[in-house]
Amino acid sequence: MALIAMLVVPGAVGLWLMTGGRALDVATARVIALVAAVVGGAAAVVASAQRPVIDRAWIPDLGVRWHFEIDGISAPLVALTAVIGVLVVAHAWAEQPWLDASGGERGSAATYLGALLLVVTGAFAAFSARDAVLFFIAFEVVLVPMWVLIGRYGDPHSEAKRADASARFILYTAIGSTLMLVGILLLVWQAGTADFAELPAAAADLSLGQQTLIATLLTLGLAVKVPVFPLHTWLPAAHTTAPTAGSVLLAAVLLKLGTYGLVRLPLANVPDGFSRIAPVLAIAGVIGILWGGLICLVERDLKRLIAFSSVAHMGFVVLALASGTETGVQAALIGNIAHGVISALLFVIVGGLKHRWGSVDLAIVRPALREVSPRLGFALILGLAAGLGLPGLAGFWGEFVALVAPWNPAQHTGILRTCAVIAAVGAALAAAYSLRVARIVWVGDEVSADAPHRAADTRGLELAVVAVLGAAVVAIGVAPVIVWSVTADAVSALVGGAP
Amino acid sequence: MTLTMDWGLLLPALLPVAALALILVVEAIAPTARPVLVVLAGFGLVAAAAETIPGLVGDDDPRLTLCTPAPDGRCMWDGGALTSTLQLAILLSTLAVLALISVRRAGVIELVMLLASASGGVAVVAARDLGTWLITLELATLPVIALVAWRDRRAAAHGALTLLTTSLVSFGLLVLGTALWVTATGDPTLTGESLATAWAVPEQRTLAGLATVVLLAGLAFKLSAVPFHAWTPTTLTSGPLPISALLASSSKLAAIGALIVVLAPYDAVVDLSPGPHVVVAALVILTVASMLTGTVMALRQTEVVRLLAWSTVAQAGWILLPLTALTVAGRQAAAVYTLVYAVAGLVAFAAVRAIHGRRVEDGRELTAYTGLFRRDPLTGGALALALLVLAGLPPGVIGLVAKIVALRPAVSAGLWPVAVVAVVAAVLGIAVYVRWFAVLFGEPTIDAPARPAQRRASLGVALIGSAVLVVASALPQLLVGLVS
Amino acid sequence: MTSLDLAFAACGALAVVAGLLAVSTRQVVHAALWLVVALLGVAGCLLVLGHELVALVLVLVYVGAIVVLVLFALMLTRAPIGPDLVHAVPAWRRVLAGLAGAATTALLLAALLPLADGAVQRREISNKAVATELFGTWVWPFEALSVLLLAALIAALAVSRGAGAGVDTSSDRLLARLGHVDPAEGRSDVSQTGKKSKDGSGEEAR
């Protein structure tokens, strides 16, 4: 019941808002969307706790079933999605992307909110799908609404950028997901089942060559979504252009689909094949860490900077996964969640700044946040600290365990240890760029009360959103056990007692 | 020689012919009673469609007729589920085209031609012998060529000429293929038994392969697969819009049905050694060339019908993709894909018609669609849905399912490199449709074409088609399960 | 080599040579006439092979009807009596076409010849047997063929008369009366219709 509510309520309301309810006025649409998000989110949380199962035939001829079930691996992600879903809808009170730069209306608020809800629904479905093909379909569900969010409600200043970013997003992701589809079909055909529960056993006797091929296709496809270097170039464009809520969803939910998929598909089903390509993945992840970190040192656009930092952070997650061990998967999962809340927090803040300032070009000198808007400043420094992996905040655990995991990997010890060593350098880069941002944006000279570019401090729902995310950052940082205890059993079942 | 004759099975093909005859008679008696004629035609199509239903629901019944007696028994008509599905789709899409032409304007020629081509299509998908196959295939094609030409426009004449010359050459190839087939197998039926016999002898095997390739080449024209596609953009843009819709839907369905008939015998030999590599290779070439050329060209079009025309070419590649597996599943998948494509294509054409009416001078540029979704939500919504289905993006889930369906047999047959090409094509395809989709969601402009006064029929077709797509998106099994 | 073979060779050679001339001559009318010769050669071949009925039908339908139609069409499209200079093609295209033809021939020969080893007994096929099969086993395609012929007839009639000439009557006459359409050509007055439809009172409103 909860599972159905979680999938149907936001989905149906979202669809209705995008089609029939487009003409709704802003106030009504917001309330409806928020109610839907809250109901869906609550249902998701309940479902994460109760673990109900839906399992019924959908397309028998393809062997695809409506099989939804939340297990330990997906529960934290579902909960994360639930929280983020409510927050992004609530954020519509703070930022109104349906208005253009001059305050005129450039789109329907209802459509915007509907798109948000649809993205959330897609994520719910993907995280709870227990059928490989169903997972793929759910994976695709988020594309169009996200495309609408970026292309239609993105940066009001540049139409060309919007078009470019949204096209990049959808095409890049589509190439990834279609490759993944080929991999899934190959896997499902060889194994004879699409059910996640039966797949690992069924795929166990595939030949190594087959496994490698399948793992390559799946990993390649999912790597786009993660994104893994060098398949990341859609991300900065999308993040820079998307409205705040879009960036938050993208970073906190959509990227997670990629890593979640990596855990669910290649790692769980074709472990031998996966471990053969793991070194490549690990190296790509590590290059991503350094690459993203280095670019962040010189990037001028704050939103792009955070996007590149996402590349770096996801590099850690990928590295952990590449180790192929239980520890690695645990690290990846908590790294996922942590990056979700941290980047969400940062994007809310930076989106807010962009909204206030008109641009987030770091080369433009503006009054320091610490001076003019202490709350926003505090949130920013919290986010940055978490981003650089400060212990006690969410980012630390994923990073630390992601360094431990490759030390004793399932295979390829030498390569993976080297990767871990290099990745540790990335952690220092993270400090360098995070504090670079802090030095430019957070601190600065004292400002007089009538200085230009004064940013109003955060208040109202924006403050609430920031507060919730900040609290989550601290909570996960202080007690990572809340995530690990949920995931532990599922992960050990999944990795199957690998060393 | 006595044949079994199950009239019930033949009715889907006979009823349109009966309606055709009735129309001619009524027209001769009462030349002014045009509405009656339209009703007659519609009734004929609906009745025929109704007759296909038993084929979809009854499962154990073999539904064979026109069989010669045992022991040498061969049947010339197979009305199984796959056949019935295609027949139903052909009849209904013809009905939709009839609606697009509009009740008020459909003349006796249109009615006769549509009915003839529908009955040809219905018959060709059920045919299991070369004679019926050849004749009914032409019956499905010739009236459409006439319909394109029957139009007093220079461009239409040009389009018809292009279509005609291509179809003539293709006909030549079909006959050549037929002759080769008979020479190779000594059998005018398209059955696995005859092929398997021929396959045992190397010389005959070679010839049978060649025959199939030549038949394939002849049919590829109807499917507008590259390199037999050149007529498609010209004809679809210059001919009347409803006829373009016909070419993109009913005609495609008939073509794929005919192709399935040709490829079905290969079930018997696909697992033998040596296998039918020639046929697979030919199909792969057609698939890859169509997908890539079609999408790449569609990407550059700014005129909507031309874009749809090139997308037809690309979709032909997708239709052929599952067939490369040469399995039952592959054929069913091709049918499903064609079905989805035909519905989506019809919706798109209907929407275009609902926007432009019969005025071609408005310029069917993409820019004219700016903001359509807000200006004209019904048409815009239907069009958007159709585009999403064609692109294979949720919420057009059925489009996505169709892509899965199409990829599956190819992947299972170990042709995953082709599948990887399909990935590229799919992404380019998304770019094509999203380009248009994006325009729909843009800001409405002032100089948009005025809404035609009478467009209920077009809109109705678009909406019914959309409804089909929506239902199928929620429950793809309804569509996917039809064929099995 | 039997006498049958010889007869066949003669007819075949005739057909091939005439066919070559038919496709290569620059004089359009000659092309049609060479086609007649080629078809006669083919009919001869069929006769040698023992299928009198087919040979007869070929001569009747093709030589008697189709080629005449073709000739008419050539006349109606103002084909010149001498060489057709309007539709001359460059030499490279001729070469390419020749190559394509040669390739096809080579391919078919390579595929067909291995099958034809040794001589076989010619089988006389009685017209009765053909009739029995035609109206027995093949009755269904035969009926379909009649529909096809009917459709082709109507199509040819309709197409050659054009849409404006009496079929789609009512509205066109109305149009003609309104002065937008030249009934003979069936075309509307371009600019006026264009303008009219812009303000929404297009022809649908008529």
Next chain:
Amino acid sequence: MIHLAGPHIVAAFLVGLGVMGVTVRRNAVLLLIGVELILSGSLILLVASGAASTSRWEASSILPLFVITIAAAEVVVALAIILTAFRHRGSIDLDEPLPADDSSDGRGAM
């Protein structure tokens, strides 16, 4: 007794000539001649297949009859279309490109 090689050779040549004719002609009517040659070649092939052995249901006689009839139907329609095209384009040159801007003739059909 008859050698089957003869019919096969003639058929191969006729089809080849037909292909050549089809590709070389710019005149739409003459294109038909090429097609007819392809058909003739096929006819010989069909008939020859029956000359050797019993073909099922006398297909070697009946299929040619069908083909001839279909071809006749096709040619009739084709000529009608060619004439219409001639009326509108003023030429039956197959190399003539698509009329550049056809929006001038405004009546939408149907």
Next chain:
Amino acid sequence: MSALTVSHWLVGLPVLAALATLALRRTPHLAALVAVLASLASVVLATIGLFVAPTRFQGIIQVREPVQVGGIEMPFELGAGPATAAVAAVVALVAAAVLVFTRWYLEDDDRLAQFAATVSLFTAAMMLVVHARDLVLTLIGWEVMGWCSYLLIGHWSRKESARRAAYKAFIVTRVADIGFVLGIVGLVAGAGSTGLDAVIDAWSGPDTPATPAVRSALLALVVIGVLGKSAQFPFQDWLPDAMEGPTPASALIHAATMVAAGTVVLAQLFPVLVHADGARWLLGIATAVTMVGAAALALGQSDLKRLLAWSTVSQVAIMLSALATATEEIGPDPALFHMWSHAVFKSLLFLTIGWLSVVAGSTLAVALRGAGNVHQLARVAWLFGLLALAGAPFVVGGLSKEHVLVTAYEGAIGSGGPGVIVLAALLVTVVLTAAYAMRAHLVVTAPLERAEPSAAGDDHPSGMPSDAVLAALAVLTVLTVVGGLILITGLFDIHRASQWWMLLTLLLISIGAGVSWLARSSGDPRDAFVRTRRHRALADRGLGFDTAYRRLIADPVLGLARVVAFLDREVVDGYVRGAAASAGIAGWFAERGHRREAPSAGVGLVALGLIVAAGTAVLTWR
């Protein structure tokens, strides 16, 4: 109350205090008061801890089930032992003193509450490091300290120099932490657990999870991290710059927390370290270089606060050197003892100079000349602080330094280890330390020349601190004098030092002090040792290490970053744009091919298609 409970509270209380203080930031003084009270409570707790501390290390109780993260066990234990209790006590004490001082020193600062909260958090982090029996907890405390130091150093963020110093401090230590983290990662991965005992068990025995070379390498990595945090060569340069922070922050960082944390961590890991010769050599050489170099630089500083900073660098090197040279029997306690005593006297010195700087309006030697005359307590505190710094016998610093010397000697005569080098460096350092201590003393206590001492005391017109501050200073002074008595408690497990060493050091100190006395100048106190402006500038800039960091590390990294950004834009993204462009080009070609749309094109294509199909047939003949 068990020792374990105490340790939990010692960690938890400052955290709570920090939160409460932050929550009360609208009323800064109240907030600071809360922080002070909490810190005093910590002192009480720590004192209790001293009494309940077990004599030998044993206070570990399994609190809860260890967390299992895949194959890694994380027990998250705290523990308490005798040395731990002592260190915890001094940390609590120093923190309390600093907070008390802060309340006065930053009275009018609008971010007093934030500062106090940060100090509390800082204390908590140090307490965590001290009590951690789990390397992850150590790492947490370690990094949180780094972050807090960033906040404290950059407290006056309206000053560019403070912002830069904070940034530099964090980045330099963070770079060194690469090693720290990697070392811990390696140790943890080898042991399969993050628990300290598990790690020691796994790595100290003969059957280590990897070769001894790997063990050495891992420990060396940890040592690198320690060198960074403790501002040892080659990472030393951040610490003097960190003087941009408010003086209480410096007191905290230098005395009891961050800089000293490395000693605590290495002491915890000592059982493994003692078997890792490579790491000990690294540590020994780095500390030997540092202690001498930093002492020499201290001598040349024109700013007394920076002089103290360099002295910290030097003193920390001394503690660490004890760890590098200690044999297994001696153990880490001499180092911890020196850390303990250093905490006491260094906090005293910093707080005193903080007070004096308020009086003088600057920390430059020129300005501070004679500032000590402002109050008797200041003079006394300064004197005893410097005595302890110089290592004069019987004051706390002297005692601990003796033990370090003995340790180094034992190490030198024992086999292996960098004992000889360290011992030599130590002796040189003793001389230099005495010299700069003497100089500092001379400057501050020089006869008063100016009429009004509170020239620049805008914030504190009288320049007189509150009674609480005076009390805190008094307590610290007393402890500086009698702190050595802690040895009686046996909390530190230390062997007796020989009186010969005492005599030797006394001699060396006299030499150093004497030279300094002789070199004193009546004019500019900056001229005592460094005569030319150029050399002075060089000394003040720490021998130009800052420039070296920038040239050798920052600039290349930034250059690389620019290259990478370029590559990302033009190369990696190139294939995306290339794909788009090639689709466009393909479309263009295809469109050219279809431009005319003549009917014959269709026919031609069909023929072409036939040939292709036939060709395919030929190619796939069988």
